[in-house]
Amino acid sequence: MSSSMALFSPPNTHLPTLSPSSFPKPHLTHKPYIFLRPKNPVFLSKATSDNGAGSLSSAATAVEPIAEPKVSQASEPALEKNETSSSSNGSAGTAKEVEVVSKFEDPKWVNGTWDLKQFQKDSKTDWDAVIDAEARRRKWLESNPESSSNDEPIVFDTSIIPWWAWIKRYHLPEAELLNGRAAMIGFFMAYLVDSLTGVGLVDQIGNFFCKTLLFVAVVGVLLIRKNEDIGTLKKLLDETTFYDKQWQATWQDETPGSSKDK
Amino acid sequence: MASIALKSFVGLRQTSPENPHFAIQGKPIINIQPHHHQRRQRLHIVAGKFSPKVTGRNLRVAVIGGGPAGGAAAETLAKGGIETFLIERKLDNCKPCGGAIPLCMVGEFDLPLDIIDRRVTKMKMISPSNVAVDIGQTLKPHEYIGMVRREVLDSYLRDRAKENGATVINGLFLKMDSPKDGTTPYVLHYNEYDGKVGGTGEKRTLEVDAVIGADGANSRVAKSIDAGDYDYAIAFQERIRIPDDKMVYYENLAEMYVGDDVSPDFYGWVFPKCDHVAVGTGTVTHKGDIKKFQLATRNRAKDKILGGKIIRVEAHPIPEHPRPRRLMGRVALVGDAAGYVTKCSGEGIYFAAKSGRMCAEAIVEGSENGKRLIDEGDLRKYLEKWDKTYWPTYKVLDVLQKVFYRSNPAREAFVEMCGDEYVQKMTFDSYLYKRVAPGNPWEDLKLAVNTIGSLVRANALRREMEKISV
Numbered sequence: 049m050s051s052s053m054a055l056f057s058p059p060n061t062h063l064p065t066l067s068p069s070s071f072p073k074p075h076l077t078h079k080p081y082i083f084l085r086p087k088n089p090v091f092l093s094k095a096t097s098d099n100g101a102g103s104l105s106s107a108a109t110a111v112e113p114i115a116e117p118k119v120s121q122a123s124e125p126a127l128e129k130n131e132t133s134s135s136s137n138g139s140a141g142t143a144k145e146v147e148v149v150s151k152f153e154d155p156k157w158v159n160g161t162w163d164l165k166q167f168q169k170d171s172k173t174d175w176d177a178v179i180d181a182e183a184r185r186r187k188w189l190e191s192n193p194e195s196s197s198n199d200e201p202i203v204f205d206t207s208i209i210p211w212w213a214w215i216k217r218y219h220l221p222e223a224e225l226l227n228g229r230a231a232m233i234g235f236f237m238a239y240l241v242d243s244l245t246g247v248g249l250v251d252q253i254g255n256f257f258c259k260t261l262l263f264v265a266v267v268g269v270l271l272i273r274k275n276e277d278i279g280t281l282k283k284l285l286d287e288t289t290f291y292d293k294q295w296q297a298t299w300q301d302e303t304p305g306s307s308k309d310k
Numbered sequence: 311m312a313s314i315a316l317k318s319f320v321g322l323r324q325t326s327p328e329n330p331h332f333a334i335q336g337k338p339i340i341n342i343q344p345h346h347h348q349r350r351q352r353l354h355i356v357a358g359k360f361s362p363k364v365t366g367r368n369l370r371v372a373v374i375g376g377g378p379a380g381g382a383a384a385e386t387l388a389k390g391g392i393e394t395f396l397i398e399r400k401l402d403n404c405k406p407c408g409g410a411i412p413l414c415m416v417g418e419f420d421l422p423l424d425i426i427d428r429r430v431t432k433m434k435m436i437s438p439s440n441v442a443v444d445i446g447q448t449l450k451p452h453e454y455i456g457m458v459r460r461e462v463l464d465s466y467l468r469d470r471a472k473e474n475g476a477t478v479i480n481g482l483f484l485k486m487d488s489p490k491d492g493t494t495p496y497v498l499h500y501n502e503y504d505g506k507v508g509g510t511g512e513k514r515t516l517e518v519d520a521v522i523g524a525d526g527a528n529s530r531v532a533k534s535i536d537a538g539d540y541d542y543a544i545a546f547q548e549r550i551r552i553p554d555d556k557m558v559y560y561e562n563l564a565e566m567y568v569g570d571d572v573s574p575d576f577y578g579w580v581f582p583k584c585d586h587v588a589v590g591t592g593t594v595t596h597k598g599d600i601k602k603f604q605l606a607t608r609n610r611a612k613d614k615i616l617g618g619k620i621i622r623v624e625a626h627p628i629p630e631h632p633r634p635r636r637l638m639g640r641v642a643l644v645g646d647a648a649g650y651v652t653k654c655s656g657e658g659i660y661f662a663a664k665s666g667r668m669c670a671e672a673i674v675e676g677s678e679n680g681k682r683l684i685d686e687g688d689l690r691k692y693l694e695k696w697d698k699t700y701w702p703t704y705k706v707l708d709v710l711q712k713v714f715y716r717s718n719p720a721r722e723a724f725v726e727m728c729g730d731e732y733v734q735k736m737t738f739d740s741y742l743y744k745r746v747a748p749g750n751p752w753e754d755l756k757l758a759v760n761t762i763g764s765l766v767r768a769n770a771l772r773r774e775m776e777k778i779s780v
Contacts, residue, residue, distance in 0.1 A: 179770070179771065179774060180774065182771060183771045183772075183774030183775045183777075183778065184775075184778060185439065186438070186439050186718070186722075186771060186772075186775055187775040187778050189438065189439050189440070190438070190570065190571075190718065190775070193438075193569065193571040193572075193606055193609060193610060194440055194610075195609055195610055195611070195612035195613055196436050196440045196442060196567070196610055196611065196613075196614075197440075197613055198442075198559070198613075198614070201442055202439060202440045202441045202442070203441075204441070205441070205726065206722075206726070206764070206767040206768065206771065207726070207763070207764070207767070209767070211763075214766070214767060214770055217770070218770055218773075287712065288709075288712070291631060291653075291704075291705065291708045292705070294540075294630075294631035294632065295631065295632055295697070295701065295704070297538070297632075297633075297634035297635075298632060298633075298634065298635060298636050298693065298697075
């Protein structure tokens with residue numbers, strides 16, 4: 049496993065950092081945002097009804113999910129106090145009967161997975177809604193980490209959502225931009241090369257150098273989608289070579305050691 | 311495919327195996343005149359061959375620190391006919407440590423089976439959204455991860471060194487005087503306790519020809535050769551005695567929790583020990599928040615350790631990378647003192663013992679079984695061999711940590727990936743036997759595609775999550 053990971057690690061490393069930063073722009077003007085709008089308030093009210101039975105802290109979380117980080121911070125000292133008192137007793141911090149058991153609850157979340165039957169729309173599963181629901185669940189879990197349990201295992205797996213659902217959702221708006229950009233760059237490059245060297249478009253395609261140029265342009269368009277991406281890529285490169293440098297340090301400062309030995 | 315990948319890693323190193331003389335030589339490649347270079351190398355060999363004989367006695371080597379590294383080094387030295395002194399401050403020290411050893415260590419170091427408290431055959435990885443994946447289904451019946459208590463393992467290795475002729479000194483190493491030239495001995499200063507409890511001990515000195523520093527993360531030997539510092543992670547661990555009915559679950563199972571709540575750059579764990587469990591977590595970047603992470607780890611394992619009593623709380627540093635200088639003159643560092651702990655898994659016992667042994671072997675060989683003095687060149691052979699053998703392992707784990715521990719979506723993808731049987735097989739093979747078995751190219755490709763798929767999906771969800779908060 050490790051070996052193949054090694055082989056493919058560079059693209060992997062890019063993905064997590066690249067993708068979050070690369071999308072907000074198109075989305076601002078695009079429809080996913082529009083259809084998210086009406087949904088959010090629905091979620092708010094739903095959350096309230098779900099957690100209404102909870103105690104003060106969880107109720108606060110429900111009323112204002114946006115302020116969740118703040119709320120969880122506020123509840124932190126309480127937890128810690130709880131913990132210090134219990135550890136001074138000598139018993140484990142597991143003695144937290146006082147703490148509210150907050151679990152993610154949603155009518156569509158059944159037995160550790162999303163009940164796909166409830167996501168039917170026109171006798172087809174509405175995968176977009178599933179993605180929304182799972183995103184909300186993870187968001188919630190991030191501010192309210194849940195205890196793991198063997199009795200109620202989580203069986204939901206994102207891979208049950210078909211690939212075209214993801215592509216439809218994320219790729220199309222982005223692809224339009226990238227295609228447009230690549231086409232423009234390609235056209236001007238061809239023009240430039242033609243005007244400088246006199247090699248026509250047809251000959252360029254057969255030329256190895258021009259093929260390489262084309263490849264570089266395509267990769268460049270894919271990797272550098274925004275100006276900040278250049279910085280991100282640089283940082284990534286530093287990060288990947290950092291560990292090597294730490295190891296090589298032994299071999300670099302060797303000269304003083306061996307000269308002393310002489 | 312695997313081999314190609316590994317080769318490319320080795321290639322990243324400045325001192326790649328193809329030209330090992332740079333390692334001996336050590337100057338940046340650019341400044342080296344070919345002629346000069348040739349001459350220096352020849353000189354080196356000559357020096358080794360005609361190094362002065364030790365007369366009237368055998369070569370004396372002190373091993374500072376009696377952990378796995380020190381114990382293994384002392385044993386090998388003593389067996390090789392070298393007069394060995396092992397200095398250890400606390401002979402019953404139970405170091406805070408996960409205590410997991412790979413299967414191959416049992417064979418390579420000939421460990422008796424009764425020092426292994428538990429045989430872990432199941433691992434559970436638990437993702438930030440609590441998806442639990444069982445790893446270890448691919449293990450064969452005789453395969454397991456051994457859990458040891460460090461006090462037991464350490465004293466066993468020390469005793470064996472003693473049986474082979476090493477002198478074990480219960481003392482605290484203070485400092486050492488470095489000699490002016492290559493033949494006069496090092497003078498070590500230490501406080502001898504001689505089995506007495508309490509008191510400051512007697513000040514003693516010891517003359518030796520070479521020193522192996524195996525005294526852990528806060529190494530005094532490293533300080534005295536000005537070895538430089540490394541970044542370290544802090545590991546926090548609570549030993550919790552849990553009710554018997556809960557312990558049944560942890561009989562042969564270890565748990566790993568990943569998530570931003572548990573640790574921003576490492577994992578939280580529940581490891582079974584002899585009669586209790588160790589619950590802990592570690593971090594490099596947010597050391598101040600370690601208590602919070604520990605609380606979160608306990609919270610994630612809540613139901614499973616309910617009603618437990620904390621019997622011990624411990625914290626200790628874990629090196630992140632080797633020290634800038636791992637040897638000088640006739641002093642070499644091994645184990646944690648040198649910084650040999652892997653990233654990602656945080657494993658160190660096996661590598662400590664192995665490096666101790668490798669260093670001792672270099673000394674035995676260089677001194678022709680204690681008959682000749684050694685010099686830095688002899689010790690360098692150990693470093694070279696070490697880096698050549700294990701650098702790929704360290705690098706792969708570093709890459710894994712960087713890719714998969716960087717954010718919650720990456721961790722989700724990691725756990726998803728660990729559900730794959732092929733991954734489990736490869737992971738365990740490389741963990742248990744410390745060799746990277748050549749994979750099946752087709753499976754590798756499938757794995758890569760699946761992993762990228764998992765990462766993309768998890769990150770897509772993350773984007774969605776960000777939108778919710780805005």
